[in-house]
Amino acid sequence: MVARAKELGAAFCFPHQCITDPNLDRLHNCLTPLLQGHLRAVREAGMIPGLSSHMPEAVTCADACGADVETYIQSYNAAGFLCQVETDWLQKIIHGARKPVMTIKPLAAGRLLPPTGLAFVWSTIRDCDLVTIGVMSPYEAEEVIELSLACLEGRRAAVELQYTRSKKGLKE
Numbered sequence: 001m002v003a004r005a006k007e008l009g010a011a012f013c014f015p016h017q018c019i020t021d022p023n024l025d026r027l028h029n030c031l032t033p034l035l036q037g038h039l040r041a042v043r044e045a046g047m048i049p050g051l052s053s054h055m056p057e058a059v060t061c062a063d064a065c066g067a068d069v070e071t072y073i074q075s076y077n078a079a080g081f082l083c084q085v086e087t088d089w090l091q092k093i094i095h096g097a098r099k100p101v102m103t104i105k106p107l108a109a110g111r112l113l114p115p116t117g118l119a120f121v122w123s124t125i126r127d128c129d130l131v132t133i134g135v136m137s138p139y140e141a142e143e144v145i146e147l148s149l150a151c152l153e154g155r156r157a158a159v160e161l162q163y164t165r166s167k168k169g170l171k172e
Contacts, residue, residue: 030065081108
């Protein structure tokens with residue numbers, strides 16, 4: 001995994017949840033030697049190590065044992081989709097993290113509309129944290145960027161609403 005990432009020119013390398021989650025020692029609040037070895041291999045290959053997980057314990061265990069990571073990837077959205085604990089607990093974990101957290105799934109895999117999902121995550125993370133989101137077109141990217149900037153700047157987003165026949169009476 002690490003060698004292939006380096007070969008492809010990656011700057012970052014984060015073991016994904018299939019490696020991270022089973023290698024969290026929640027009893028001792030640390031990472032297993034196997035996971036620490038993965039992170040060491042990433043650093044030795046000249047890449048920046050992080051952890052990708054759906055378990056908030058990835059953050060707390062890594063922070064508690066001083067693991068060599070620079071950031072975390074964590075599911076976080078208003079619906080709690082793919083989140084293992086309630087969003088208020090996740091917010092507490094994110095705010096207490098020693099490193100920046102990259103939040104994923106802000107739209108809960110399409111269960112939330114962009115204005116709702118983005119407003120929630122941007123208003124509840126720290127300045128050093130990030131929101132990551134998948135898009136399928138340049139238009140979607142432009143819309144997400146505008147909605148995000150509006151959230152961060154405290155203004156109304158300049159995005160065009162989608163009109164359907166059922167909204168004909170609502171049109172200005």
